[in-house]
Structures are given as structure tokens and as C-alpha cells.
Amino acid sequence: MGRGYDAQPILNSGDKPCSSPSLENVYELLIKKKINASNNLNEFLKKINNYHAESSRSVLNILITLYNYWVPKGIDLGIKRSIILSKGHASPALYVLLSQNNEIEEEELESFAMPNSRLQSHPEGGKIPGILFSTGSLGQGLSVANGIAFAAKLNRERKEIAVILGDGELDEGQIWESISTSFSLKIDNVLAIIDRNGFQLSGPTEEIKIKESIKKKFEAFGWYALEVRNDIKELIIALDMLSEINGIPKALIVKGDIQS
Amino acid sequence: MNLNYSYRDSFGKALVKVGEKKKEVIVVDSDVSKSTYTKYFAEKFPNRFVSVGISEQDLIGFSSGLALGGKIPIAVAFSMFLMRAWEQIRNTIARDNLNVKIVGTHSGLSDFLDGSSHQAIEDISLIRILPNFTVLSPSDIIATEKLVYEMVDHYGPVYMRIGRDNSPKIYDESEEFRIGKSKVLMEGEDILIVSYGPMVAISQEVANSLNKKGFSISLIDLYSIKPFDEQTVIKYSKKANHVVVIEEHNVNGGVGDMISSFLSSRIPRKVTKIGIEDSFGTSGRSYFELIEFFKLTPKFIEDKLKVMRDEL
Numbered sequence: 208m209g210r211g212y213d214a215q216p217i218l219n220s221g222d223k224p225c226s227s228p229s230l231e232n233v234y235e236l237l238i239k240k241k242i243n244a245s246n247n248l249n250e251f252l253k254k255i256n257n258y259h260a261e262s263s264r265s266v267l268n269i270l271i272t273l274y275n276y277w278v279p280k281g282i283d284l285g286i287k288r289s290i291i292l293s294k295g296h297a298s299p300a301l302y303v304l305l306s307q308n309n310e311i312e313e314e315e316l317e318s319f320a321m322p323n324s325r326l327q328s329h330p331e332g333g334k335i336p337g338i339l340f341s342t343g344s345l346g347q348g349l350s351v352a353n354g355i356a357f358a359a360k361l362n363r364e365r366k367e368i369a370v371i372l373g374d375g376e377l378d379e380g381q382i383w384e385s386i387s388t389s390f391s392l393k394i395d396n397v398l399a400i401i402d403r404n405g406f407q408l409s410g411p412t413e414e415i416k417i418k419e420s421i422k423k424k425f426e427a428f429g430w431y432a433l434e435v436r437n438d439i440k441e442l443i444i445a446l447d448m449l450s451e452i453n454g455i456p457k458a459l460i461v462k463g464d465i466q467s
Numbered sequence: 468m469n470l471n472y473s474y475r476d477s478f479g480k481a482l483v484k485v486g487e488k489k490k491e492v493i494v495v496d497s498d499v500s501k502s503t504y505t506k507y508f509a510e511k512f513p514n515r516f517v518s519v520g521i522s523e524q525d526l527i528g529f530s531s532g533l534a535l536g537g538k539i540p541i542a543v544a545f546s547m548f549l550m551r552a553w554e555q556i557r558n559t560i561a562r563d564n565l566n567v568k569i570v571g572t573h574s575g576l577s578d579f580l581d582g583s584s585h586q587a588i589e590d591i592s593l594i595r596i597l598p599n600f601t602v603l604s605p606s607d608i609i610a611t612e613k614l615v616y617e618m619v620d621h622y623g624p625v626y627m628r629i630g631r632d633n634s635p636k637i638y639d640e641s642e643e644f645r646i647g648k649s650k651v652l653m654e655g656e657d658i659l660i661v662s663y664g665p666m667v668a669i670s671q672e673v674a675n676s677l678n679k680k681g682f683s684i685s686l687i688d689l690y691s692i693k694p695f696d697e698q699t700v701i702k703y704s705k706k707a708n709h710v711v712v713i714e715e716h717n718v719n720g721g722v723g724d725m726i727s728s729f730l731s732s733r734i735p736r737k738v739t740k741i742g743i744e745d746s747f748g749t750s751g752r753s754y755f756e757l758i759e760f761f762k763l764t765p766k767f768i769e770d771k772l773k774v775m776r777d778e779l
Contacts (some may be wrong), residue, residue, distance in 0.1 A: 332563045339535055340565070344558040350525045351559065354540070357517065361493070362537065381555070384522035388529060392517065465471015 230443065233276055237439045240307065241271050248303045255299060258328065263300035265404035265437065265463050266292070266371060270304045273369055273400075274440040280450075286365045289355070291339060293348020294373035294402065295329035302326050310336045346379025348372060351400060353388050355398045369398045375407025378416050383428075389456035390429035397456050398449060399425075403408055404437075404463040425458040432458040468672055468765075470665070470754070472634040475572050476742045477608035479504025481615035482541065486512050489619060493533055495519065495528045502631075503572045503748040505543050505627040512658040523548050527555040527569075539619055545578070546571030546587035546628055553593055560624045561597040568618050570627045574604075575664060575715035576758060577630030578741075579751040585746030588627075592720025594626040595693045601625040601646055602693040606667035610690055621646055628664065630715075633754040635668035637688070649696035651703065655683035658772070659707035659736075661700065661726055663689045666713045669758070672765035673713075677772065692722055700726065704736050711739045711772060715763065739775060741768055 244267060252260045273290050281288035292301055299319070306313045311326070314464050318324040325334040329343030340351060352368040359366035376382065390398055401421060405412055424434035431452050435441040440462065449457045486492050486508055496518040497534045500506040509516040519525045523544050530540035542549075549556070549571045560567045571590055578585045595602050601623060605611040611629055637652075644650075652667070653674050662670040667688045674684040685703045689695055704710055710730065712723035723740030730736050743761050751757040758764050763773075 340531065340559060341562045344554060346524075346607050347528050347555060347559055350528020350555075351532040351535065353525075354529040354534070355536045356532070357529070358493075358533045358536025358538045361514070366536075381522075381524040381528065384519070384525035385528060388525055390520070391520070 222425055233443060235438050236445070237271055237275055241268065241439060242273060244271060244303055244307050247307065248300055250433050251299055251303055251316055251319075251385075254317075258299055258320070259296040260299070261404065261406060262294060262297045262373065262402070266294070266297045266402045267300045267304070268437050268442060269371055269400055269461055270300055272439055272446065276443055277369065277446050281367060284422065288367045288369065289339060290337065291342070291348045291368060291370045292320060293342060293370050293396060294345065294376055295342030297373075297402075298326070298328060298330050301330060305335065305337075330444050343377045345373070346381040347460045349382060349385040349389070349397070353385055353392065353394050356394045357392060359396060360394075367396045367398065369400055371400045371402060374401055374403045374405065374412050374418055374421070375406070375415075377401070377418055377421065378407070380463055386425065386428045386430065393454065394456055395453050397457040399456070401458065401460045402463070403460050413462050422458075422461050425460075430458050432460060434460045434462060437461050437463040468635065468668060469532055470633040470635050470668065472608045472636050473632040474605070474608065474611050474629040474634045475502070475504040475578070475631055476764050477611040477634070478570065478572065478615060478629055479507040481612040482508040483511050485615060486515065489539060490626060491539045492539065492619060493517065493538045493540050495526055495530045495533070495540050495542045497521060497523055497548070499544060499572075502545075503543050505569075507642045523552040524555050525568075527552040528559060530567045530569075531559045531563075531565050531775060534567045539566060539568065541568040541570060541619075543570045543572065545585060546574035546590045547585050550587060550590055550593060551681060556594070557597055561599050564623055566600040566622055568625045568627070570628050570629065573631045574628045575630055576748060576751075577633060577665070579754045579757045582750030583747035588715070588717045588743050588748060589720070590626075590628060591692060591714075591716050591722060592724070595725065599624055600693060601691070602628070603646070603691055604628045604664045605644070605690050606662075606688050607617070607635050607637040608663055609636065609640060609642055610644055613642065613644040614690065618648055630665050633665065635665070635712065637668060637671070644690060646691050646757075647694045647696060648691060649699050650688040650690065651685065651699060652688055653678075653684055654703075655685045655688040656706055657683045657708060658776075659685045659687065659703045659710045660713060661687045661689050661710065661722065662713040663692060663722060664715055666715050666763065669765055669768065670713050673768045673772070676765065676769055679692075682776075689722060694727070695725070697729065700729065704730055704734055706721065708736065709739070709775070710736045711741060713768060714742040717745065719745055739772070
């Protein structure tokens, strides 16, 4: 396991079948999608010189669960749910997933990072369905999500925003400004998801700038924080649990298996 | 020269008026509402006033989110400290052409007491180079009020630069101001003075005095810096053989540089840039003490122009 923290499964959902049949069905569907997306991602990464490969791989379960479970479930509940990939450099995973969900043509993946392509290296706002704004510069996603969420409250719209942050991204000061804002303004329709893969650009996170304890830091800022393993079943259960919590902002720390 | 009016007071009152007119307007503060006078808006519309605390980067991101949510956010901070969020302004607001209004108060030397850390004399050059941005700098309290309305009616990112107090009153209440336009305050033949912000009142004094001494001066208030009124600048530059830009800003990258590079490819003219030379501000006990220190009083400018005139 990685230095500085232990990825303890908080939910005992490892290899046992789920008790709820509907959950089991969802899980099976998502696993199929995951296997397919994972293969597609590996193929895609080969073609694009492994552009941010590890960051893309670690965020895949999160994206699959959000896009195929959390968003559709929101529709059932009458809640418009949106996703912000604040760690925009994991765009290969996002584009593969959007192509799997037929939001973009599979052939279009070939245009990745070409001048004027819709598929810019870091996703740009308004170019592809569901990309709310341009990312690429770290640390800004939660601030923007807070603004969208706050506007929705003023408009009396039922809207929720999931913001996917990298663990390295937590080094940015603006992240902590915005974490503080979420709590101060009682923004409970924002969900921060931290892709705790244990690595940032130049190496293991704890060797570069100590992150732990991320959970305690969020809690100290007034958030409800939950840790899960980077596992689709745990993600589904955690997202359901978090949707029951109201009145405070929520964080989900998704711990990967760290090779070190 | 009567500089007893207040930019921020005019700004704060104009915000209340746009707040009444447009329900989408949200004022976002960074713990300076008592200094920027957004407190007037906060008192009138507490539900449409948000403070994110002393966090300018978050101020910009949060306001971007409000714009994405269909609101018209007006993000307010001291000009200087907005500049620490320049990258957020560039990458999030400008790239996506978001409908965020940014108002920087206490610009130039207007925050005389606080000194160099607080005196933004680089902001025009930093923001005017960003695509999609409109940059405005009103010269008096009337222009401030009217440009707040104009800014809110315009779709797209706007940076408006205002001073603290020490504003003149140049215009009548009926005066109209439009993005991309300018005000020709004097028409003459030999020298064209282009100015904006508080230096317009100073320029008026310079021009009046020079006119009495036999010169013939044109004066343009270039309150819309981006886009700027190219036609009018060309028209009056054609008449003049010498163009002078007077600004409360670093001469590097400011409007002097902008006009100089614009004219050089069209009708080359000798352009003199008068502003703050490559340096920082300093604290002073009054605004007048500082403009004296930086040689931006009418007397200093007039003497400088007379010397240049003799050299021509």
C-alpha cells in the first residue's frame, strides 16, 4: 500500500454479491461498461502517446459510475446532475466514456488534440455535450461548481454538481478557498470527488506535498466526507449514501491501489 | 479642480439601481464591501449579495459558476488583488466568454495611504490583452454610474476600473456612454490628448491652460479602452502632429502603448506617454500629494509638453 495512508474498504462489498437485486443489475451493467471502456482507453492511450495515462485510468470508475448511474438516477429523482472534471488532463478517459455513451462518435477520438478539434487535450466548454466550461488549469473546478450550485438554489432549480478533483490538485490554494466557501454558503448540492490515486506529476503525492489526512481536512472545513476504494460497487453505494445527506457539502475520497 | 466626488459612492449607488432593474444581478464580494460600497447593494438585496471572504481566486471561479447558472455576477475587489486571479480571469472567464463583470476599485493611485502593495498601475495592460474582454475606465461619477448600466446590458466579460474617491464631475446627468465610444471634450489642431479615468480632469486643466497660451488642443476621454473608438482617435490624430496619452497607470503596456502601436501602422504620429514610469507606487497622505510625487499634476504635465513642443 502507499505511503501515508491506508485504503481500508469502508464498505464490505468486496467480492460478495450485492443484496439488492437492482443494485446487482446496475453493478453488472457498469462492470460491463467498465471492461469495455478500459479496453478502449488502453487502445486510445497507445495512439496518443499515453497522454496522462495513469490519471485517466484511475478516474475511469468514477466517470463510469457518475455518468451511468448517478446522472440517470438524478433524472428519476427530478434532479439535474452535472459533472465537472476539474482534473481536465484526464480527458482521454472522459472522451472514451463519452464515445461509449454515444455523445461523440468513436471515429472522432482520432482527432484528439488536433488544432481546432472539439476534443482538445483539456476539455473546452461548449464544444462537447455536458462540458460546462473549459478546464486545464487546476484548482478551479470547485469554485465554479459552487457558483453554479448557488445560482441553482437562487433559481429554485434542483441541480447537483459532482466535481472530480485530483489528489495532486489539492495542492492548489484555490481549492481550500472554495472548500471554505461551500461550507460557509451551505452549498449541499455540490459533491467533491477526490481521485486519490496517490500520484501527481512528478511522483507519489506524499513525497511531494503531504495530503493526508484528506478526510480530516474536509471534515475540519465542515464537510461530510466519506472514503471508498476505487471500486464501482463501493462508488454506487457511497453515492446513494451521500444523496441522503443534506445541509452540508459532501466529499467522496476514492482511494486507488497504489503501486509503490 | 474639484475632486471632491467619490467613484465608489457612485458605483455603489449605481449597483443598487441595476439591482432593481435586473433580478439576475448578483454582487460577489471579497470582504471589501465597506470599502467598495457594495454594502449599499448588500443592504438592499441581501439575498443577491454573496461574500466569499478574502479569496480573489475563488471570487472569480464562483462568479464564473453564477454566470454559467444564468446570473449576471458582478465580482468586486480592489483592482490590485483581482490581479492575483489573473490566471482564473484568463482561463475560466475569458476563454469561455463568460458573462462575468469584474469591477476593480481603488485603482491607480487612489488608494494613496495604502502604498505600493495596493496601487494597481498594471491592471489595464494585464486585462486588455485578454480576448473577449471589454475594458472600461470612467473618468467621473456620472460616467461611473452610466457605465455600470452599460456593462450590465452588454453580454460578455467586462473589467471596469474605478478609483476610490477624488473623482471630478465632468459630465451632466443626461450624458450617455457606450462601449467602443469616447467623448471628445475639446477640439483643436496641434496636440491631441487622449486620457481616461481621473487623469481626464487633469488633462482638461492642462488643455485649458495651453489653449490660453496659444496652443490648440483636442482632448478625448477614452473611457472605453477595449474596444476603443478607433475612428475618433484617427480623426483627431490626423489634425494633430503630436499625440499625448495621459494615464494613471504604468506607461508600459498601458493606453499610451496601445495608442502608439495603433497609430504607428495607420497615421504615424509622435506619441508621448505620460503616466507612472516603470516603477511602483508609494504611500502618501493624500491623492494630491501622490500625483505631485509622480509629476502628474497639470503644472508638471504642461511644462513637460511645452519642452517637447519646443523640441519639435
